[in-house]
Amino acid sequence: MADKEKKEKKGFRLGKSLKEFVYGMAAHDTARFALKTRGSMEHLFILITMGDMLGIPILPPYYSLRLLPYVVPQISTWKRRMLREKDFTDTLA
Amino acid sequence: MNSALIPVLGAIVYLVGMRFYASYIDRKVIQADPKRATPARMYADGVDFMPTSRSILFGYQFKSIAGAAPVLGPIIALKWGWLPGLLWILLGTFFIGWVQDYTSSVVSMRNDGKTFGGISYSLISPRARTILLVFIYVYLLLIAAAFANIVATTLANAPRVPLAIIMLAIAGVIVGFLIYRGRVQLALVTVIGLVLFYGALFANGTFNMTFGSVHTNWVIWLLFALVFSFFGSVLPIWSFVQPINYLSFYIILIGMGAAVLGIFVKHPALQQPAFTTFTADGLPLYPILFVTIACGAISGWHGIVSSTGTSRQLESELDARPVSAGAMFMEMILALVALTVVAITAPSKGVSPDKLFGQGLGSIFTYLHLPQSWGLAYGPLMITILAITILHLVVRFMRIATNELLGRAVPLLRIPSIGTVVALILTFVLVTTGTFKYIWVLFGSANQLMASLALMIASIWLISEKRKAGFALIPMIFMYLTTMAALVITCKQLLQQAASRADLAGKPLAAGTVIGNWVAGLIGAVLFVAAVILAYDGVKALVRFSRLKQGAPAVGKSN
Numbered sequence: 193m194a195d196k197e198k199k200e201k202k203g204f205r206l207g208k209s210l211k212e213f214v215y216g217m218a219a220h221d222t223a224r225f226a227l228k229t230r231g232s233m234e235h236l237f238i239l240i241t242m243g244d245m246l247g248i249p250i251l252p253p254y255y256s257l258r259l260l261p262y263v264v265p266q267i268s269t270w271k272r273r274m275l276r277e278k279d280f281t282d283t284l285a
Numbered sequence: 286m287n288s289a290l291i292p293v294l295g296a297i298v299y300l301v302g303m304r305f306y307a308s309y310i311d312r313k314v315i316q317a318d319p320k321r322a323t324p325a326r327m328y329a330d331g332v333d334f335m336p337t338s339r340s341i342l343f344g345y346q347f348k349s350i351a352g353a354a355p356v357l358g359p360i361i362a363l364k365w366g367w368l369p370g371l372l373w374i375l376l377g378t379f380f381i382g383w384v385q386d387y388t389s390s391v392v393s394m395r396n397d398g399k400t401f402g403g404i405s406y407s408l409i410s411p412r413a414r415t416i417l418l419v420f421i422y423v424y425l426l427l428i429a430a431a432f433a434n435i436v437a438t439t440l441a442n443a444p445r446v447p448l449a450i451i452m453l454a455i456a457g458v459i460v461g462f463l464i465y466r467g468r469v470q471l472a473l474v475t476v477i478g479l480v481l482f483y484g485a486l487f488a489n490g491t492f493n494m495t496f497g498s499v500h501t502n503w504v505i506w507l508l509f510a511l512v513f514s515f516f517g518s519v520l521p522i523w524s525f526v527q528p529i530n531y532l533s534f535y536i537i538l539i540g541m542g543a544a545v546l547g548i549f550v551k552h553p554a555l556q557q558p559a560f561t562t563f564t565a566d567g568l569p570l571y572p573i574l575f576v577t578i579a580c581g582a583i584s585g586w587h588g589i590v591s592s593t594g595t596s597r598q599l600e601s602e603l604d605a606r607p608v609s610a611g612a613m614f615m616e617m618i619l620a621l622v623a624l625t626v627v628a629i630t631a632p633s634k635g636v637s638p639d640k641l642f643g644q645g646l647g648s649i650f651t652y653l654h655l656p657q658s659w660g661l662a663y664g665p666l667m668i669t670i671l672a673i674t675i676l677h678l679v680v681r682f683m684r685i686a687t688n689e690l691l692g693r694a695v696p697l698l699r700i701p702s703i704g705t706v707v708a709l710i711l712t713f714v715l716v717t718t719g720t721f722k723y724i725w726v727l728f729g730s731a732n733q734l735m736a737s738l739a740l741m742i743a744s745i746w747l748i749s750e751k752r753k754a755g756f757a758l759i760p761m762i763f764m765y766l767t768t769m770a771a772l773v774i775t776c777k778q779l780l781q782q783a784a785s786r787a788d789l790a791g792k793p794l795a796a797g798t799v800i801g802n803w804v805a806g807l808i809g810a811v812l813f814v815a816a817v818i819l820a821y822d823g824v825k826a827l828v829r830f831s832r833l834k835q836g837a838p839a840v841g842k843s844n
Contacts, residue, residue, distance in 0.1 A: 209340040210340075212338055212340035212341045212344065213341070213343055213344040215341055215344065216340065216342060216344020216345040216346075216347075216348070217344035217345070217348040217534060217538075218344075218531065218535070220337070220344065220345040221349070221527070221530075222464075222523075222527050222531060224335070224345075225522060225523065225527060227331060227332070227335065228332050229523075231331040231332035232332060269329075269330045269331075272330070273332060273333070279400060279402040279403070279414075279689065280685050280688075280689040280690075281400045281401065281402060281418075281421065281589060282333070282400060282593060283682060283685050284589055284590065284594065
């Protein structure tokens with residue numbers, strides 16, 4: 193019984209891996225691009241609202257302070273992304 | 286020889302390479318640690334760094350690296366016979382190819398997901414990054430030229446393909462809008478796209494629709510390919526490039542699946558000669574074979590993909606081997622399948638690669654009780670799709686690279702359409718004035734040099750970490766010397782012909798071809814000089830790190 197369960201689990205894992213493999217070939221880059229687009233729009237929004245953290249004051253401080261509680265969880269990720277060294281080979285990713 | 290033996294040999298090399306050699310390096314040299322956080326888990330910003338499951342990443346890596354080159358390279362190398370190509374694909378992948386892919390993703394993963402530009406800046410020298418980026422730009426130009434030439438030649442040779450490509454573009458645009466604007470389910474959209482495409486293909490076959498006298502005009506089809514790439518470069522990626530590439534995946538998968546099935550169902554004997562001559566078409570087997578078959582044995586493109594996309598998605602260090610090395614071995618199988626498809630055709634002289642592939646696929650389709658005419662049409666179609674899907678992406682990258690490298694000096698180049706037009710003009714000049722066999726060799730040389738530079742970066746990193754570097758260093762030296770030799774031979778022939786205004790047989794060349802030879806020869810010389818400078822800086826870095834004492838921090842090390 194235990195052997196049968198093991199075989200079934202192995203078969204299930206193999207089936208799952210094959211499905212993921214086909215998904216990876218066919219649609220993963222599309223899904224990744226959609227996530228990157230959403231992430232970029234979010235980071236652009238944070239740049240506009242919190243740009244003065246990086247020395248780029250865009251919005252008046254009043255509005256930045258009003259929005260601050262909502263963007264605090266994303267600030268460190270955003271800063272790291274904005275300040276990370278990039279070159280054109282990044283577009284291949 | 287039984288043709289089924291070739292993919293079987295490939296499968297054996299795959300299993301032995303992954304199970305023993307790659308596994309040993311992963312455990313003993315790199316010491317992959319499942320507990321160490323990868324950049325994908327550390328940063329997880331939802332933009333560039335996203336932990337992804339191993340199987341998905343394996344499919345993604347394989348699709349990113351497998352283009353037209355693993356199919357075309359073995360076909361072009363058939364001029365020396367099938368045996369040299371077979372040996373290079375098997376042994377090259379086993380000893381060098383997977384090493385390059387694997388170490389590229391590991392080095393980037395252990396350096397916070399940096400690209401080669403950033404890693405070369407810190408490990409080698411600041412000027413190494415600049416030279417590497419310029420090198421990559423020239424490399425992209427050669428890819429564009431080689432593939433645009435292939436698209437133009439195939440479209441001019443095959444009457445049924447152009448309408449299918451146009452329909453693929455239309456279907457792609459419709460699919461893009463349905464996915465992103467219509468929010469239609471992906472499965473349904475896929476079926477709609479494929480029905481549109483195959484419907485056009487069958488309609489063309491039934492009603493024999495061609496483009497009249499325009500059909501065999503090579504320049505018209507070259508302009509078509511460049512206009513296609515223009516749209517790919519300037520339109521939003523979701524509306525053109527991505528959906529077209531998405532549909533193309535299924536079209537290629539069906540063709541390759543049929544090829545593999547047919548080979549195993551009938552397992553015909555190979556008809557092409559195992560070996561013909563050492564010097565074929567004026568080019569010697571060594572070193573030219575090693576740059577003719579690039580992807581499929583080893584390719585610098587894989588290093589770029591591994592160090593940018595894949596390294597930033599690895600969930601665990603243990604995934605680097607099955608994903609990067611595994612995808613390279615899988616591409617080896619793809620190259621072997623392409624080699625087998627053409628090796629079963631009867632020997633003939635002067636047949637273009639697309640026609641040869643079509644003949645092979647036509648024979649295979651008959652083994653599956655399908656009409657031979659379907660295979661004769663599907664083969665060139667696959668070649669065109671494989672080439673054009675890479676072409677429009679490469680032109681897009683060239684536009685971005687032009688902006689990055691020259692955008693500050695010439696602000697006009699920041700405008701996407703102008704940057705694209707510059708890239709397309711350069712491609713047009715290179716294609717119309719150059720000779721395909723030399724453009725392909727230059728493309729292969731740039732590709733293999735990129736691979737040896739990736740191996741050099743990996744070797745320097747391994748030495749800086751006080752790890753055994755022989756498994757990367759020896760292949761690097763071999764690839765570097767072989768590719769430089771190929772560049773010297775190619776440039777010598779090009780410049781000699783340009784100076785004498787005659788080809789190797791003494792036949793006078795047209796004025797355009799003379800210019801093309803000068804341009805191609807100078808491009809080769811630029812690649813040679815860039816590679817020499819990078820090698821000089823690389824050797825200095827190697828010596829510097831070799832002399833560092835154990836435990837002493839190296840410049841710019843982050844891990």
